[in-house]
Amino acid sequence: MTAWTIRTKLALWYTSIFGGMLILFGLLIYFAFSYANNERIDVGLKEEADGIAHYAQISMDSFKEYVGHISDERDEEWAAGKYVAILDRAGNLQFRSGNLTDAHLPLQGHQINEILSGKTYFKTAKNSMGRLLRIITIPMKDTQQLIQIGIVVNKDSTLNIFLLILTALGCFAIIGSWFGGRFMAKKALKPIGRMIKELQKIETEHLRKRLTLHPAKDEINELSEVINEMLSRLENSFNQTRQFTADASHELRTPIAIMKAGIEVTLSKERDIHGYQQVLASTLEDLRRLSKIIENLFILAKADAGRYELHTERMNLYPVIMEIAEQLKLIAEPKNIVVSMEKMEDAFIEGDALLIRMLLLNLIDNAVKYSHPKGIIRLSLCKDNGWAKIAILDNGIGVSQEDITHIFDRFYRANKARTADHTGGGLGLSICQWIVKSHRGTITVKSELCKGSIFTITLPTC
Numbered sequence: 001m002t003a004w005t006i007r008t009k010l011a012l013w014y015t016s017i018f019g020g021m022l023i024l025f026g027l028l029i030y031f032a033f034s035y036a037n038n039e040r041i042d043v044g045l046k047e048e049a050d051g052i053a054h055y056a057q058i059s060m061d062s063f064k065e066y067v068g069h070i071s072d073e074r075d076e077e078w079a080a081g082k083y084v085a086i087l088d089r090a091g092n093l094q095f096r097s098g099n100l101t102d103a104h105l106p107l108q109g110h111q112i113n114e115i116l117s118g119k120t121y122f123k124t125a126k127n128s129m130g131r132l133l134r135i136i137t138i139p140m141k142d143t144q145q146l147i148q149i150g151i152v153v154n155k156d157s158t159l160n161i162f163l164l165i166l167t168a169l170g171c172f173a174i175i176g177s178w179f180g181g182r183f184m185a186k187k188a189l190k191p192i193g194r195m196i197k198e199l200q201k202i203e204t205e206h207l208r209k210r211l212t213l214h215p216a217k218d219e220i221n222e223l224s225e226v227i228n229e230m231l232s233r234l235e236n237s238f239n240q241t242r243q244f245t246a247d248a249s250h251e252l253r254t255p256i257a258i259m260k261a262g263i264e265v266t267l268s269k270e271r272d273i274h275g276y277q278q279v280l281a282s283t284l285e286d287l288r289r290l291s292k293i294i295e296n297l298f299i300l301a302k303a304d305a306g307r308y309e310l311h312t313e314r315m316n317l318y319p320v321i322m323e324i325a326e327q328l329k330l331i332a333e334p335k336n337i338v339v340s341m342e343k344m345e346d347a348f349i350e351g352d353a354l355l356i357r358m359l360l361l362n363l364i365d366n367a368v369k370y371s372h373p374k375g376i377i378r379l380s381l382c383k384d385n386g387w388a389k390i391a392i393l394d395n396g397i398g399v400s401q402e403d404i405t406h407i408f409d410r411f412y413r414a415n416k417a418r419t420a421d422h423t424g425g426g427l428g429l430s431i432c433q434w435i436v437k438s439h440r441g442t443i444t445v446k447s448e449l450c451k452g453s454i455f456t457i458t459l460p461t462c
């Protein structure tokens, strides 16, 4: 397909529409003009025919003299003179002007009766010399004869000149509209050209640049605004990815460096079996932490790419919470932490069972991890106006108001000094937030330093 520029296409459209209208308009004028001209000829013919009929009725001599005069007459308009014929009621020729020689003015039998009954008959026909004739036939009632007068009409130069002028003007107008259309399209598309140049300068590394906006509130400005918004979103997303990659590599590097250093120190001299066991145990602990971080990173990367397919089904939250609480009791009891069930009721949601378990595990794991020994964790589940409401409350270390706005950020760990012995990757709550969002729910937190925290999740019931 021909790759036409928008400018050419616009100019073509403009010229086609303008040209089409011009041709239509020209044709209308031409036909109106031509019709008026024919009317004028017919009126002249009728007057002439009435005059001839009058002479014919007075005397045949004066009629012949008059016919001889008008058939020779060669004025500008009636250039070839007038052809005159008289027919009887049967259509037989009784008289014809000298310039007709042996030719006939056409008339068909069935029209004779109509004419004799008083009707005037007009006809356009070609004569033997190929000239276009306009012919009138009228009756002479007294003698029951027909008078025919024909004039040459194909030499109407006025109409031809008019048509010529109209065609020439039309051509000029169409050529003019082509160039005019191209000029207007160029002017209209100029801001787009400028926009292309500006966009070409924006590279992935310089996403901070934006398109220039103009005070005129036109479509181009609107497009620039939309592109600028898109660039902002792209910039954010690029920055997030960059930050995520940097944080991830940092998080993975640290435990690996610790493991490497531990193993190197261990190998630097010979140790007893107990020494080796200690290093292996701490390396295993680091490896566990590393594998959890990698697992969480994998989930978030999939979520970011929109590649995590939710397998939702109707599920009751009650047994799920009970089961997870039982599991966590195993790690809570050694710390003398009590896991207590408060108000619990059945609540059905449309959810991905695997993700819902992950959500609850992360939150309850946090509650155990950030609780003091002999602390208490309270779990509750209730229904509220079409929502299932899960609350996880602990009386642990709590989060400061400064940190609370960041705890859902990736790799963010509040109170690092105080939680140094807790080995978290800082990804658990980010995953919780994504899970809740993908289930069209909400997650909120209230916390007070040294007093404890309460995490509340709401999910739509079904």
Ligand SMILES: Nc1ncnc2c1ncn2[C@@H]1O[C@H](COP(=O)(O)OP(=O)(O)OP(=O)(O)O)[C@@H](O)[C@H]1O
Pocket: 296, 362, 366, 367, 370, 394, 396, 397, 398, 399, 407, 408, 412, 413, 414, 415, 419, 423, 424, 425, 426, 427, 428, 429, 430, 452, 453
């Ligand atoms: N129940 C809680 N009590 C006090 N602080 C909490 C609580 N839950 C989360 N936090 C704080 O929020 C931070 C982020 O929590 P998140 O679960 O995302 O990461 P993590 O527990 O450190 O690591 P991960 O869950 O990836 O193993 C924690 O490091 C902690 O400082």
Ligand SMILES: [Mg+2]
Pocket: 362, 365, 366, 424, 427, 428, 429
């Ligand atoms: Mg956690």
